[in-house]
Amino acid sequence: MSKRLFIKHVVMAGRNILRNKRRTLLTLMSIVIGLIGVTLLDGFIHYSMWGLRETIIKNGLGHIQVAVSTQYFDEGDMDPYPFMLKNYQKLGKKLRSLPEVTNVIPVIHSAGVLSFQGHSETVMVSAMPSDISSKLLSFRNIIKGRDIADADNHGVLVGEGLAKKLGVIPGDVLSLLTATKGGSINSIDLDVVGISQSGISLVDDSAVQMNLNAAQELMMVDEVPLILVFLEKTEQTDSVMLQLKQHLLPKLEKKTSQSLTAKPWFEISDYYKQANGAYSIVLLVAKLVLLVVTVFVIANTMSMAVFERMREIGTLRALGTTQWGIVNLFLLEGLIIGIVGSFIGTLLGIGLCDLINALGGIKLPPQPGMSVPVTILFKPDLRSLLQSSVITVIVATLGSMSPALRAARSRVADILRYV
Amino acid sequence: MNSLYMAYRNIFRNKRRSFFTLMSIIIGIAGLVIFQGFIQNQMVQFRQSVVQGGLGHIQVASRSEYFLKGEYNPFDYILPHALDLDHSLSKIEHVKAVTPMLGFTGLAASSQKTISLLFKAFPVNEPLFATQNTKRSDPTRVLLLGRLGSGTQLSEAVPNGVIIGKKAAEILKVNVGDVITVMGMQSGGGMNGIDMQVVGIYKGATTSEKYFAYTSYSLAKSFLAVDGPSAYLLSLDNLCNTDIVAQGLVNTKYADNPHFTVRKWTDLAVYYRQVNTMYTSFLTVIRSILLLVILFVIVNTQTMSVMERMREIGTLRALGTTRLQVMTTFMFEGALLGTIGSVLGVILGFILSWIFNLMGGLPMVYDGETVYNFFTPDVLGMFPNIWPVILFALMGSILPARKAGKLLIAETLRFI
Numbered sequence: 001m002s003k004r005l006f007i008k009h010v011v012m013a014g015r016n017i018l019r020n021k022r023r024t025l026l027t028l029m030s031i032v033i034g035l036i037g038v039t040l041l042d043g044f045i046h047y048s049m050w051g052l053r054e055t056i057i058k059n060g061l062g063h064i065q066v067a068v069s070t071q072y073f074d075e076g077d078m079d080p081y082p083f084m085l086k087n088y089q090k091l092g093k094k095l096r097s098l099p100e101v102t103n104v105i106p107v108i109h110s111a112g113v114l115s116f117q118g119h120s121e122t123v124m125v126s127a128m129p130s131d132i133s134s135k136l137l138s139f140r141n142i143i144k145g146r147d148i149a150d151a152d153n154h155g156v157l158v159g160e161g162l163a164k165k166l167g168v169i170p171g172d173v174l175s176l177l178t179a180t181k182g183g184s185i186n187s188i189d190l191d192v193v194g195i196s197q198s199g200i201s202l203v204d205d206s207a208v209q210m211n212l213n214a215a216q217e218l219m220m221v222d223e224v225p226l227i228l229v230f231l232e233k234t235e236q237t238d239s240v241m242l243q244l245k246q247h248l249l250p251k252l253e254k255k256t257s258q259s260l261t262a263k264p265w266f267e268i269s270d271y272y273k274q275a276n277g278a279y280s281i282v283l284l285v286a287k288l289v290l291l292v293v294t295v296f297v298i299a300n301t302m303s304m305a306v307f308e309r310m311r312e313i314g315t316l317r318a319l320g321t322t323q324w325g326i327v328n329l330f331l332l333e334g335l336i337i338g339i340v341g342s343f344i345g346t347l348l349g350i351g352l353c354d355l356i357n358a359l360g361g362i363k364l365p366p367q368p369g370m371s372v373p374v375t376i377l378f379k380p381d382l383r384s385l386l387q388s389s390v391i392t393v394i395v396a397t398l399g400s401m402s403p404a405l406r407a408a409r410s411r412v413a414d415i416l417r418y419v
Numbered sequence: 420m421n422s423l424y425m426a427y428r429n430i431f432r433n434k435r436r437s438f439f440t441l442m443s444i445i446i447g448i449a450g451l452v453i454f455q456g457f458i459q460n461q462m463v464q465f466r467q468s469v470v471q472g473g474l475g476h477i478q479v480a481s482r483s484e485y486f487l488k489g490e491y492n493p494f495d496y497i498l499p500h501a502l503d504l505d506h507s508l509s510k511i512e513h514v515k516a517v518t519p520m521l522g523f524t525g526l527a528a529s530s531q532k533t534i535s536l537l538f539k540a541f542p543v544n545e546p547l548f549a550t551q552n553t554k555r556s557d558p559t560r561v562l563l564l565g566r567l568g569s570g571t572q573l574s575e576a577v578p579n580g581v582i583i584g585k586k587a588a589e590i591l592k593v594n595v596g597d598v599i600t601v602m603g604m605q606s607g608g609g610m611n612g613i614d615m616q617v618v619g620i621y622k623g624a625t626t627s628e629k630y631f632a633y634t635s636y637s638l639a640k641s642f643l644a645v646d647g648p649s650a651y652l653l654s655l656d657n658l659c660n661t662d663i664v665a666q667g668l669v670n671t672k673y674a675d676n677p678h679f680t681v682r683k684w685t686d687l688a689v690y691y692r693q694v695n696t697m698y699t700s701f702l703t704v705i706r707s708i709l710l711l712v713i714l715f716v717i718v719n720t721q722t723m724s725v726m727e728r729m730r731e732i733g734t735l736r737a738l739g740t741t742r743l744q745v746m747t748t749f750m751f752e753g754a755l756l757g758t759i760g761s762v763l764g765v766i767l768g769f770i771l772s773w774i775f776n777l778m779g780g781l782p783m784v785y786d787g788e789t790v791y792n793f794f795t796p797d798v799l800g801m802f803p804n805i806w807p808v809i810l811f812a813l814m815g816s817i818l819p820a821r822k823a824g825k826l827l828i829a830e831t832l833r834f835i
Contacts, residue, residue: 026723030443033715037708044704074629075590078534111535122524122535165488270626281783281792282698285457286705289450293709296446297716304439362704376704 009325013332023305024337030301031341031396032348034294038388039349041290043378045283050379052279053234056272057265059198060126062105062228063237064244066095066262073263076225077109077124081181084223087256094252095229100240103230105132108215112178114158114208116166123162123208125176127215128228130155145170145194154214155193161205163195170194176208180220188218229262237264291388295395302334302399306407313407314416323408330404331397338396342389349385353378422744426751433724437756440720444760444808445767447713451804452768453775454705456796458698463795464556466658469691471563473539474684475518475652476661479504479668481678485649486687491522491537493649494606499678500647508651511667513660516561518542519648521639525603527583527615527632529591536587536601536632539564540639543573547633548582548621561654564633570595570619573635580618580635584628588620595620605644613642661685710807718815721753725819732823733831742824749820750813757812761805772796 017024057063067076072083085091092104107128114123130148144163148155156176158168168174170192177187190210198204216222231240241264249260266272313326321329356362361377407415430437470476480486481496489496498504509517521540526533541547541562549557549566557563573580581599583591593599598614605611615634622628640646655664661683668681685692725732732745772794775781780791823831 022723022726026719029719030716033712033719036715037712040708040711041705074586075532075534270624274624278694282458282461282701285781285792286454286701289454290705290708290712293447293450293712297443297712300439300442300446304435307435376700 005325006328009328010332013329013336016329016333017336023308027301027305027337027396027400028341028344031298031338031392032345034298035342035345035388035392036349036352037290038287038294038392039346039380039385040352040378041287042384042388043349043353043380044376045287046381046384047377047379048279048283049276051376052272052275053265056269057230057234059203060107060228061265061269063231063234063265064229064241064262065265065268066091066227066229066244066249066260067225068259068261070261070263072225072261073268078111079179080108080110080225081221083225084221085225085227085260086223086258088224088227091252091256091260092227094248095227098240098243098248100231100233100236101229102232103132103228105129105228105230106212106224107226107228108212108219108221108224109226110178110215110219112176112208114162114166114174114176116168116172116174119166121162121166122206123176124203124206125178125208125210125215127210127212129213130211141197142194143197145192148193148209148211152191152193153211154188154190155211156190157194157196157209158192159204159207160195160197162207163192165205168192176210176218178218180218182220186218186220188214190214234265237266291391295391298392298395299399302337302396303403306330306400306403310407310415310418313404314412314414314418317408317412318416326408327401327405331401334397334400335393337400338393341396342392345392346385346389350380353380422747423751423755425748426755429748429752430755436720436724440716440756441760441763443716444713444757444812445764447709447716448761448764448804448808449768449771451706451709452765452796452801453772453794455702455800455804456768456772456794457781457792458702459797459800460793460795462695462698465691465694467556467558468563469688470654470658470684471560473520473541473562473564473652474687476655476658476684477653477665477668478650478682478684478687479508479653480650480680480682483680485680486682489649491524493521493523493643493645494604496649497606497645498647498649498651504651508653511653511664513655513657513664514653515656516654518561518652518654519636520650520652521636521643521645521648523603523639523643525601527587527591528600528602529593529597531592532590534587534590535630536583537630538581538601538603538632538634538639540634540636542637543575543580543635546572548572548619562652565621565623565627567619568622570617573618573633575635577616577618578635579613579615579638581615581632582619582621582634583617583632584630585620585622586628587630587632588617590629593617601642603642605642607644609644611642611644613638706804710811713808714811714815717753717757717812718818721749721816722819724752725749725823729823729826729831732826733828736828736831745824746817746820749816749823753812753816754809755812757809758805760812761808765801765805769796 065073066085067073068083068085076083088106092106095101096104105128107126110125112123112125114121130152131150142157143160148157156174158166158174163169166174172192174190174192175187176190177185180186196204196207196209198207212224229240231237241262244262249262253260316326357377361375363375478486479498480489481498485496505517505519508514518541523538523540525536525538527536545561547562547564549563550572551567567582568585570582573582581601583593583599588594591599595617597617599617600612601615602610602612615638636648653664655661665681665683735745736742776793780793782791
């Protein structure tokens with residue numbers, strides 16, 4: 001086809017669109033509506049996944065964990081002594097020097113027995129420097145009392161479920177028993193400064209958080225077995241992991257003469273794997289359903305608009321427009337409407353998301369394993385919005401092209417008589 | 420009535436447009452029905468796995484504190500023999516099986532390592548696990564604690580048999596056939612040690628693989644030196660009977676006994692309750708979005724339809740039809756479209772679900788295993804899908820119809 005004819009077709013398609021404004025509005029609106037729906041759902045999905053991820057990371061997992069060996073991640077929380085990192089301050093400083101890293105926290109996770117007035121419970125102790133932890137673990141919620149401050153070396157935060165089991169309130173004094181490095185048993189008295197709620201019930205039933213210094217004193221060690229690395233953005237995890245594995249860790253291994261290994265958050269969190277699996281399936285099916293519906297509504301409207309113009313097609317054919325000319329014309333019309341419609345639809349969809357967010361979002365009941373209700377906001381992801389827009393444009397084009405193709409192929413006399 | 424008849428005739432006059440509007444509604448509703456069926460099926464399966472995973476439909480224990488802190492510390496909560504619960508519970512209508520249960524903590528040691536494990540003990544006359552050859556879910560089973568990766572079920576043949584998780588086996592460096600030594604408390608405060616033979620290794624979530632182990636009820640009884648279970652699990656013929664049976668139990672002769680507390684599975688399965696509310700809210704979000712799309716489609720077509728029929732409206736008005744009559748005709752038209760569309764949509768949704776199920780369900784990879792998901796929408800759950808559409812269709816027609824009614828007759832007649 002010559003360039004001139006193509007330009008002529010583009011102009012004609014444009015004029016056709018502007019000619020019957022009512023019909024254009026109808027088709028345009030169906031695309032806009034469909035895309036608003038898709039954008040909303042997309043925002044919902046993206047926010048849900050994001051919320052799940054960030055809660056887990058900021059609850060004390062960190063983006064990347066560094067330990068001496070992968071074995072630590074299986075066994076270290078029960079018996080951390082064989083896995084102590086040598087020279088952890090220096091390691092932390094080196095890790096901190098990466099531009100993406102915002103924080104590095106040395107931690108000790110260990111099992112212990114907590115006693116209060118004759119009752120004992122096996123607990124999971126996590127200990128980290130209290131000045132960083134209270135700032136960084138933003139999703140941790142203190143429901144009674146206060147957070148551990150720098151000054152209270154022997155303060156302890158008790159999980160909500162655990163506090164209920166033992167019957168402790170802030171101000172009580174507990175004793176914590178644990179095995180020490182040498183194999184003997186040591187105990188320490190701790191003041192309950194607050195009751196914490198992480199949102200994950202499994203954690204809240206057995207967790208105690210304390211200051212790193214106190215834990216080191218109790219366990220008679222100077223080292224820690226684990227370093228948590230927090231990044232600026234969760235998306236940087238993969239690239240930082242690569243950097244660590246290829247450059248930094250081998251270098252540090254040599255410098256501190258020990259083996260080192262790093263694990264990203266998604267390989268560590270069992271809960272994430274489980275919840276993410278359940279989430280993704282349901283949301284994927286939801287998206288699939290909505291996309292099919294939207295695609296159908298758009299294709300439907302587009303082809304209806306063509307059917308209403310059958311006689312027009314007949315006239316054009318009778319005046320000498322070729323079959324391909326007709327198809328080309330409708331293809332261009334569909335394309336233009338598709339592009340304009342998906343652009344407007346996406347913009348309106350994002351606007352609606354922002355509006356709902358500004359109004360405070362939608363309140364949802366607690367997520368699985370979580371004890372705090374969540375507010376759902378809509379945060380559409382630009383990449384998947386682009387995908388849906390492209391799909392929409394293709395569907396709009398094909399939707400108007402297929403009846404046009406049928407019409408172009410029929411006998412001119414037949415379509416002229418079409419009602 | 421006249422307006423309704425007119426509306427009906429109008430729908431069939433412009434068949435093409437009505438058809439396309441109907442199709443949009445039908446597809447939207449059918450999609451919603453399929454999604455609802457999917458969610459419902461997930462929940463049914465989840466319920467089943469929760470109940471079979473060691474919870475039972477109803478649990479009977481001695482005191483309510485048992486459920487807070489006695490699950491793995493049974494000594495203060497052993498059910499007294501004198502009540503003869505085993506016998507009388509099994510006689511209750513709808514009760515399919517009564518399973519005694521004991522839980523305890525122990526230190527498990529292999530030649531390599533020592534870890535602490537949480538044990539649960541059940542009678543082993545029935546298989547407790549799914550194997551690689553059996554289906555992942557089987558509604559007829561009383562208990563289905565997990566899936567065996569290797570080894571065999573617990574049985575009387577190996578009286579000191581134990582089934583541990585894959586992770587625990589890795590940490591202990593033991594395999595099927597190896598012996599682990601388990602140390603734990605005995606009733607009265609003494610310590611006891613016993614050699615248990617690993618007969619099977621199960622696969623599950625990493626956390627449970629690491630901490631949970633299963634052994635036989637008779638072994639646990641002698642190990643703990645107790646003479647009864649800490650709780651009975653009641654498995655019913657149907658999940659729907661849970662409330663009736665629980666209510667019946669509360670009203671029996673045991674009611675005043677201090678050694679008798681009843682809990683339904685819904686009280687105990689916190690995770691299930693949360694997933695249930697979450698799925699329900701997913702359904703609400705999807706429903707709202709789909710209904711929003713349908714509402715817009717109806718408003719869209721009705722507006723077009725009013726505009727295209729301006730001259731017709733003018734003629735009708737000139738012939739003496741009142742504004743109200745014009746408006747009601749359009750509203751009825753919308754309502755009719757909505758009703759027909761949503762009912763047909765529900766029917767199509769059911770048919771499509773049925774076809775998908777016949778084709779073998781929707782395959783999805785979950786936990787490294789391919790799981791087939793089925794669609795089981797339920798008729799009662801359809802009302803929240805249908806009535807909003809009809810209402811929307813009615814409301815969606817008001818605005819354009821009002822506009823049409825308000826115009827001057829002369830103007831409408833001149834409208835192109």
